[in-house]
Amino acid sequence: MNPHLLDRVVIVGGGTAGWMAAAALGHMLEGSPTKVTLIESEAIGTVGVGEATIPPIIAFNTMLGIDEDEFVRETNATFKLGIEFVDWFEKGHSYIHPFGDFGRDFDAIPFYQYWLHRNLAGEKDDLFAYSLMVEACRREKFMRPLSDRPQSAYAGINYAFQFDASLYAAFLRRFAEGKDVERVEGRIESVAQDGETGHVTSVTLENGEQVGGDFFIDCSGFRGLLIEQTLETGYEDWRKWLPCDRAIAIPCEKAEYPVPYTRATARDAGWQWRIPLQHRTGNGHVYCSEFMDDETAEQVLRDNLDGAPLADANRLRFVTGHRKQFWNGNVLALGLAAGFMEPLESTSIHLVQTSLARLLTHFPDKRFNPSDIEAFNARTLKEYVRVRDFLVLHYTATKRDDTPFWRHCQTIERPDELTRRIEQFREGGRIFEEPNDIFGTASWLAVMYGQGVEPVATNPLIAKVPMAKIDSAIRQIGSTIDNAASDMPTHREFIEKNCAAKIVI
Ligand code: FAD
Secondary structure, eight states: OOTTOOSEEEEEOOSHHHHHHHHHHHHHHTTSSOEEEEEEOTTTOOOOOOOBOOTTHHHHHHHHTOOHHHHHHHTTOEEEOEEEEESSSSTTOEEEEESSOSSOOBTTBOHHHHHHHHHHTTOOOOGGGGOHHHHHHHHTBOOOOOTTOTTSGGGGOOOEEEOOHHHHHHHHHHHHHTTTOEEEESOEEEEEEOTTTOOEEEEEETTSOEEEOSEEEEOOGGGOTTTTTTTOOOEEEOTTTOOOOEEEEOOBOOSSSOOSSEEEEEETTEEEEEEEOSSOEEEEEEEOTTTOOHHHHHHHHHHTOSSOBOSOOEEEEOOOEEESOSEETTEEEOGGGTEEOOSTTOOHHHHHHHHHHHHHHTOOOTTOOHHHHHHHHHHHHHHHHHHHHHHHHHHHSOOOOSSHHHHHHHTOOOOHHHHHHHHHHHHHOOOOOOTTOSSOHHHHHHHHHHTTOOOSOOOGGGGGSOHHHHHHHHHHHHHHHHHHHHHSOBHHHHHHHHTOOSOOO
16 A cells, blocks of 8 residues: 555535535545545635536536436536527627537548538538537427437537536535535634645634645635635736626526527627526626726626526626646645636636546645646646637637727737637638647637638638539538437427426526
C-alpha cells in the first residue's frame, strides 16, 4: 500500500461544484482509507442558477451509475437538444445550435461541405433542416438515441438536461452521503497553512470546530475562499473578450409545456436566457454594466417573462476569466472558484465535470507531484480558452451595431485561434476539430453559419462530383430527417411516460 495516500479530502462549498466533486470522489474512494468531507454554509447559500447543461453530463451520470429517469424526475428536469439564438446575427433572425451532426457524410467528405458547395452554386435551402435535433426542437419532439441501430437516423441523437440547480445539488448530496461522504454545516472563519510549504492544513468554523485535511477542493464560489483569499493565486481577467459582468435571475410560471431547448435572446446590452423546466421556467438577463444599469436590466427581464415571477430577483456580479492556477499547492479550485465565462453555451457545470475527470487521472498523494499539477493546469487552461473562443464568436460575428454595447462588440479583438477558425471556414468552407474540443464541427458550423459567416469557396474535390448527384443525396438525407422527426414522440409524451416530476406546479 502507498504510504503517502491521502487521509482526508476536504471539499469547501456545497453548490453544484461541491456536490459534483463529493459525488465523484465519494464514488471513486468508497471503501478506501481516504475520507471525503464537505463543508457548506446554509447561511451563505449557493448561486443556484446553473440550470442548462451540455451532452457530456450523461457520461458523468453514467460514471456514477445514476438512473437517468430518476435523475430527471428528482430534479424536475427537461431534455435539451440545443440552444435557440434569437436576434444575435440581426434583429428578427434566429437559429438553433443543435447537439449533434448535420446530415450524413458520404464518399469520405463531410455532409456540410457538400451542402455549402450546393448553396454556393445557388441551390439555397435551410441548412438547419438537415439536423434531426433542430427539427425535433422545432416540433417539440424528443427521444433517446437508438445506439444499437447505427444506421438509423436516431442513432445520432445527442441531448443534455435543463434542471433545477438546487434540486440537482440535493440529488447529488443524497448520492454522496450514500457513499460515506461526511457533511459538515457551518461557516468557515479562518484557514490555517503550513509555515513551510504554504499548504492549507485546516479550516476553522464559526463554532470553533476545526476540520483538517491534506487535500482541499475549493468550491466556495466566486469568493475563492482558499484559492484566492488564502493563497492569493491571482485572476486572469477576460473582460476585454467577454465584457458582460452582471446577471439577474428570476424564475417564472411556465406558460406552455416546456420545449426541449434553451433560448438565448440578444438584448441591448447583453442577452436573456429562458430555460424551461417541468415545474417552472428559469430566466435571466446577462448584461454589461458599462452599458446598462441594474434597474433597467431588471426591467428588461421583467418585461420579457412568459409568466408571473415566482421569486425575487437574484442579482449577481462576476468578472469573466479564471484563476492563474486552477490547482495551487494542495488546493484545487472547481466551479465558480476556478473561473467563470458566462452561461451563453451552458459550459460551467461541464467545466466542473471535465476538471473532475482530470483530477481522477491526476489524483495526488501526499507528495503532490508538481509535474502532475502543471499538466492539470495546462490542460484546464486549454479547455477554458476553447470555450472562451467559442463564446467570443457569438459576440463578434454579428451584424448588430444598433446599440453602444453591440458597437463595442464590433471592436473586440478576436483571439488568434478564433480568427484562424473563422478564416478557414470563410475562405474554404472548412472546420478543423481539435482533439478534446468541447464543441465539435457541428457546433462551429451552426454558430458560424448562424451568425452570418458564409464561405466563399469549398473543398475543391467536390467540384468533380456532378451537382445532380449531390442534390439528390442531400434531398434524400433531408427527407429521412423530416420523416424521422415526424415519427418521434413529443417531448411531453416522452417525459410523461418515463420521468414526470412528482411535484409540478
Ligand atoms: P456556489 O453555488 O456559489 O456555491 C458556493 C458554496 O460555497 C456554497 O455552498 C456556500 O455555502 C459555500 N461557502 C462559501 N463560503 C463559505 C464559507 N466561508 N464557509 C462555508 N461554506 C462556504 N452553469 C451551467 O452549467 N449552466 C448554466 O445555465 C449556468 N447558468 C449560470 C447563470 C449565472 C448568472 C451564473 C452566475 C452562473 C451560471 N452557471 C451555469 C454556473 C453555475 O451556476 C455554477 O458553475 C455552479 O452552480 C457551480 O457553482 P459553485 O458550486 O462553484 O458555487
